[in-house]
Amino acid sequence: MRIIRNDKQKDNLAKVFWDMGKVLFAVMVISPFAKASKVSLRAILIGLLVGVFSLSLGYLLDGMEVQ
Secondary structure: OOOOHHHHHHHHHHHHHHHHHHHHHHHHHHHHHHEHHHHHEEEHHHHHHHHHHHHHHHHHHOOOOOO
């Protein structure tokens, strides 16, 4: 059973992962610098890893052909 059945579904799923990656990056990496509190290196690294993973998944889905 295929989950992605047509190009429209693939494009929408790729957009979701792109947007999720941008939001995760902004929330976990940029927002701690905007607050006056202590910046957690662990939270920044986790945000970077999850954001890059999500962006990579969106990039891969965007380049994938639906058979």
